[in-house]
Amino acid sequence: MRIAYISQWFDPERGSAALPGVIARALVNRGHEVHVLTGFPNYPDGELYPGYSVRAYQHESVDGLEVHRAPLWVNHDDRALRRAGNYLTFAAAASAVALSRLPDVDVAWVHSTPATTAVPALALQRRRGTPFVLHIQDLWPDTVTASGFLSSDRASFVERGLHRFCDSTYRRARHVAVTAPGMADRLLERGVPAQKLSYVPNWADESAFRPVEDRAEAKKALGVEGRFTVMYAGNFGEFQSLDTMVRAAERLRHRHDIAFVLVGGGVEEARLKQAVAAGALTNVVFVPSQPFERMAQVLAAGDVQVISLRDRPLSRMTLPSKLQATMAAGRPLIGAIAGDAARVIVNSGGGLCVTPGSDSEMAAAAERLAALSPVELDAMGAAARVHYEQTYAEQAALERIEAILAPTGERVSA
Structure with missing residues (x-):
C-alpha cells in the first residue's frame, strides 16, 4: 500500500x-x-x-x-x-x-x-x-x-x-x-x-531496546557504578510526577548503597534540580538525554527502572511507551502508576507497583528490590521480557x- x-x-x-x-x-x-x-x-x-x-x-x-x-x-x-x-x-x-x-x-x-x-x-x-x-x-x-x-x-x-x-x-x-x-x-x-x-x-524499537549482558560496563559508562540504581529515563514532564522519586531519595538519604538516577530532560528539569540542591541530596544523579542508539546500555545501567504517571482517570487508561521499551530491555520495574499499566507490570511478574505519588511506598519498594540477589532481579527482568515478546x-x-x-x-x- x-x-x-x-x-x-x-x-x-x-x-x-x-x-x-x-x-x-x-x-x-x-x-x-x-x-x-x-x-x-x-x-x-x-x-x-x-x-x-x-x-x-x-x-x-x-x-x-x-x-x-x-x-x-x-x-x-x-x-x-x-x-x-x-x-x-x-x-x-x-x-x-x-x-x-x-x-x-x-x-x-x-x-x-x-x-x-x-x-x-x-x-x-x-x-x-x-x-x-x-x-x-x-x-x-x-x-x-x-x-x-x-x-x-x-x-x-x-x-x-x-x-x-x-x-x-x-x-x-x-x-x-x-x-x-x-x-x-x-x-x-x-x-x-x-x-x-x-x-x-x-x-518498542527492538533494535534499540534489548537485554544487555555487560551491565557493569553500562553502569561504568553512565557513572553510576557501585550503588543499587533506581533509574527513570525519559521526559521530565508534569504528568511523570518525578517529585515522588526525589522525596523517596530524601527518605533513603541514609542508604549510601542506593542511588536515584534521572536520565533525560524536559520542562520539569530545572525545578527537580532545585529541589535536589535544596535538600542537599547526594543520592540523586541527573544524566543528560542520551542518544537513542545507546538506550539499551542506558537502561542496563539501572538495576530497576521507574514508570511514573500522576494518578488521574486518564493515566489509568494509558500504557506509556516507556513501559514496552523497559520490558523489551528485560529490566525490572517499579510502577508508580495505576490502571492498565499497573496490571501489566503485576501480571507479567516483571516488577512491583506502588501508589502513584507515594514516596514512602517507592522508598520501600527500592529497599525491597535492593535486598534481592542478582539472580532474583534477573529473573524479574526476564519475566518482563517474556511478557513483552508474548504481547507487544x-x-x-x-x-x-x-x-x-x-x-x-x-x-x-x-
Whole structure:
C-alpha cells in the first residue's frame, strides 16, 4: 500500500516522539510505500534541533521513508495558549502541505497525539476522498482538561469544543485503534461502534531496546557504578510526577548503597534540580538525554527502572511507551502508576507497583528490590521480557495494523 503517516512528532525527536519513526520504518520494511507528514523537530524541550530551521516545506528521504515537513510554531512550555499555538499551526500548515505535496495515497494513518493531528487527514478526506485511521495515543479532551493548563471556567468551554471535534473525527475515520484497553471502554461509552474499534498497543524499537549482558560496563559508562540504581529515563514532564522519586531519595538519604538516577530532560528539569540542591541530596544523579542508539546500555545501567504517571482517570487508561521499551530491555520495574499499566507490570511478574505519588511506598519498594540477589532481579527482568515478546512484539502489532489499513479495514480484537 501507499500510506500517509501523519504525526506532529517524528525523528530525530526523543522519548515517546520516537514511536512514529519506529512504526513508519516497520511498515516500509514490510514492503509499503510510506510518506510521513510531520513538523520540524522540537520535542520535548520546545527547542529546534540542530541542523533544522523552520521553513514553508522540507522534504527528506530517510530509511526508505519520504518525510514531508510542515512549519509550526516551535513551543513546548506549560502555557495553554502557546501550546495551542504549536498544535494549531502544525494542523493548519500540515493540511496545506498534505494537499500540495503528498502524492495520492491509499490510506492515511494518524498518530493521534495531539488530537489536532487529524486535521490534515480530514483535509485529505474532503479533497481527495482518502480514508484515514486514528491511532489514539492520548485520549482527548481528557488529556487537555487533566493537564492543569486551563482554569476551570475556560476548561469547560474548551472541553465542549474538543468533544465535538473528536466525536467528528471518530465518525469520519474508517477505523479507530487504541493503545490501551481502558481507552476502548471510554470510546464505547462515547458512542464509537465496537466494530470500528481495535486494540493496537505500541511496541518498542527492538533494535534499540534489548537485554544487555555487560551491565557493569553500562553502569561504568553512565557513572553510576557501585550503588543499587533506581533509574527513570525519559521526559521530565508534569504528568511523570518525578517529585515522588526525589522525596523517596530524601527518605533513603541514609542508604549510601542506593542511588536515584534521572536520565533525560524536559520542562520539569530545572525545578527537580532545585529541589535536589535544596535538600542537599547526594543520592540523586541527573544524566543528560542520551542518544537513542545507546538506550539499551542506558537502561542496563539501572538495576530497576521507574514508570511514573500522576494518578488521574486518564493515566489509568494509558500504557506509556516507556513501559514496552523497559520490558523489551528485560529490566525490572517499579510502577508508580495505576490502571492498565499497573496490571501489566503485576501480571507479567516483571516488577512491583506502588501508589502513584507515594514516596514512602517507592522508598520501600527500592529497599525491597535492593535486598534481592542478582539472580532474583534477573529473573524479574526476564519475566518482563517474556511478557513483552508474548504481547507487544513488533511482528504481531504490524499484522494488526496491516489488517486495519487494508481496504476492508478489518477489526482486530484485543
